[in-house]
Amino acid sequence: MAEVKQLVKGLADLHGRSMESLLPILQGIVHQEQHISEDAMVEVARELNISAAQVYGTATFYSFLHTKPLGKYVIRVCKTITCMMHGKNQIIEELETVLKINLGETTHDRKFTLLETNCLGQCHKGPAMLINDEPYTELTPEKVREIIMEYKQKEINAN
């Protein structure tokens, strides 16, 4: 709780305390914690002198502002038309197999969350996905496996 308070205060100091600062602050929280908790929203509401419900209403409008905890790496696979045409379902199946989770779930070690998302603007290079901010395109099941292995290796090295 104290940490969240500190985080929100820091973000409010950085971005300001007007309504125009709300999205940047919420994005900052997500950047740090992958999601915006109840406590975080109450703190944001306090800093900006608005209702907590209003913060909730704004946050839930945007698909990149999650209100439930996610893993360290959020995988968003594009499900829109051309990526669908070029086999996003196989990509998702492969990710489910590699990560041993279903779409929408987070791995037990809280490292990976697998989600679908709307058009990533990589239609000429579908299927495409984002891992956090990083885009990966022209995916094949093999390529996906390699990418995930790299992330896993990175985690092992970090430890």
Added chain:
Amino acid sequence: MSDKINLKIDNIAVSIHGGATILEAAKKINVRIPTLCHHEDLCVAGNCRVCVVEQVGSDRLIPACAMPVAEGMEIQTNSMKVRNARKQIVELLVSEHRADCTRCYKNGKCELQELSSEYIVGEGGFIDLIAYKGFTIDNFSPSIIKDDSKCIRCQRCVRTCDQLQSIGALTVAHKGEHMKVSSFFDKPMFEVVCTNCGQCVNRCPTGALTEKTYLDEVWSALNSDTKHTVVQTAPAVRIALGEALGMPPGEIVTGKMVSALRRLGFSSVLDTDFTADLTIIEEGNELLQRLKKVVKEKDDSVKLPMTTSCSPGWVKFIEHAFPEYLPNVSTAKSPQQMFGALAKTFYAKKMKIDPQDMVSISIMPCTAKKYEADRPEMRSSGFKDVDYVLTTRELALMIKQAGIDFASLPDDEYDSLMGESSGAAVIFGATGGVMEAALRTAYEVVTGREVPFEGLNITPVRGMENIRETSIKIENVLPEWDFLEGVELKTCVAHGLTNAKHVMEAVRDGKAEYHFIEIMACPGGCLGGGGQPIPTSPAIRQKRSEAIYREDELKPIRKSHENPEVVHLYEEFLKEPLGKVSHKLLHTHYTERNRY
């Protein structure tokens, strides 16, 4: 923008000020355009699209509620294109609404039902979406039931909660198919900042937001042989009840209401106005004591300005939003709760009734009163002081159920002991009324003279202006109050919680200095309460207000301290204002609450 704009609606010429909407222009020439998200008290939303009309020469239809008039416009409100589109929109709304009409609390009073009937939304509409969606009914609050399956997302409630009231209990969450009216993290209403004011209930066009009803419980009590039912009626009920029973706004129906309550079978028909007078004595004395401690004794543990405490919506609001100012709230209970505490003590004793057998019922213009009666503090008689709270609307329903022809009822009088009241008590129902009543008494206590206003009408505190500041110079005081000689008593009256918030922010920021602040949670005060007949509008509230001040003028007694039953209560039971008994029965304390 004051220049006249000329346009034609349905080939009828109309001239209206610039900036007006097509809806307003149509109203001027008595062309009715149906609306759902529109409400006179709220900002324009333009989201239901029921009010679309055709502008000649334009392919797309335009929303009459949101589109400003323009010179030379030609509008068709009833073209084929408009009717087709409007019917489809109503059909769409019905498809996402659990149209369980015969089982709905709002059956017969639902704006969507009315429109569906007008546009003959029969079979062969769209696929019922309710079947595809989970929904929740939140009935945990003692005041308000929120049924998401009936919601048509017009957002009147959100605009009410957020803008009219600045409470922020309701918001719009999610988007697309998941978009819904929600509280913070979709928590039950009783867990969030909801003040139970019920203004959302007053404005919900469907059965998505309704008051929690206690009719069954009250009927059971009335039909029980062993129970003694004591009913109290709040000041603002008597000037609005008629509206729910087919009368125009602004009718005073006090006598008929008393008759009806007797016919319904209440054992004792008493008046909240009696304890309104009592509130003035206790609260007025509390104010004077606070002034004495601050001005004379320089006791900085005592806080000024003092705010009123009779509006339970306001009390819960300040507990959430300005907890640091809780010591400023008068400790005097609201008239409803003073009544409840006395009914099961003083009245029970006098009438030789075992308080255990007594069922205390109140008729209130308010949904927050249901919550107030449920507060754990409100058991000073040793029992739940007020057992059930019914709204004006619920009483009207009882009268209908009982088959009583309200309009033909004779006038009747309240029972004695707790049935007498002054004009000062009646005006509790209007914004500024508590202030006026308190001044009528306090000024006289301090100076020995009546307030220096003609006919005791303290007009500067009256009216519908958002925030009304007044100052009264106190001169030639009685010796006991010498420290008040020459003091300008600064008062402030605010109604609606947005105005309340502004006042408290001004106090907090040192921008305003007051001694006494009256705050009513609802626009117009209790006469605009969340339990009052629907619809509400500035014009309707104005009519109710005029009725209240008429009732005040008609009262032989105009000052609370002259109410003989109150005088008798002190002599026989309470002994003195702010005394030991008062402290136990008539005063309370407050709790800091969460910020969501």
Added chain:
Amino acid sequence: MNKNLQRLDLIFKNEYDTDIILKKTFAKKNDEVINDLISSGLKGRGGAGFPTGLKWKLAAEAQVDEKFVICNADEGEPGTFKDREILSSVPHKVLSGMAVCAKIIGAQKGYIYLRSEYTFLKPQLLKVIEEFHQLLDTLKLNFRVEIFMGSGAYICGEESALFESMEGKRGEPRNKPPFPTDFGYKGKPTVINNVETLAHTYSIFKYGPDKFKDLGIQDSRGSKVFSVSGDTPIPGIYELEFGMSLQKFVDDFGDGDSKAVQVGGASGFCVPRKRFGKTVIGYQGKLRGTSLPTGGSMMIFNSSRSMYNVLHNYLDFFVEESCGQCTPCRVGTQQLLIGIQAVKKGEQPSAYLDKLLDLAEAMRVTAKCGLGQSVANSFSSIVENFREEMIY
């Protein structure tokens, strides 16, 4: 591979002459620049097609101290990725367009509203902006550009929803009027232009309005950046002349088995093979760009594709991305989706499709913003042209 269509290189040519072009343009009178833009015939490349010069002129006329210039980079239309490409390869052209606009209308602050899916572009873009600020300082223009990140909402590409979003609110489109040039971001006069539009202004400043106007047809002037995807051997970004015939386009970009082309993304029109020859890509004519964030999406479907699946995918998209505030869009999109499913499953008769076509038309004429209004484009054009595929 045929080469019917001339590939143009106005936008993507990296010319390294920003300082010269800006100096030259700043030296001109404001009216002159606006007139150049107007006579060039440049219209908004987001799809709605409002004349750019006129937009700047309206904002310039507003007598208010604080004004804003916003670059709409919330490119979210399925099948569109040109703005990403422009911002990553020629960002200085976009910034130059913003700066000239700022000088003309009298704005000190500009924003690039960048969709969150493009966060990876931000570091490089920030660097370019910093260098650009230094250039502006030498040119003595008091104007600063910031990046405002979106958070994942297609509807924020609608200009008034974008303002709401920047103001910390839900991205719900506003009632119009008032329009952005009167009442935009924070209620101030605002010019909001698509990334591509701003990049085109650079070419006009550089080469003059005539060269731009020489390209294209009638009221669709200049070149247009197209995002080509789907069943094509050569997906990617192409700058082509406005007013081309769809047949020529398919000849160049199709895989020889093209059954339909979706022009303008999910909110655009689906053109079946038999109409390729009669269809011209431009603002006028039956087909135009989308009325939402981005124009220029060209998705090609070959005969292996089920148009039911295509429409289903679009409707899934709209059901999720509708802001939800207005009835026709919120409920209408759900009804269209559930309706085609019901017909496909045989739970509703095929005639129910006609009821849905009526609904789509009602949505077109009653929805609050371009999103709800344009759902009918793809819905009606697919259902009307591929009715059998919807049923069997």
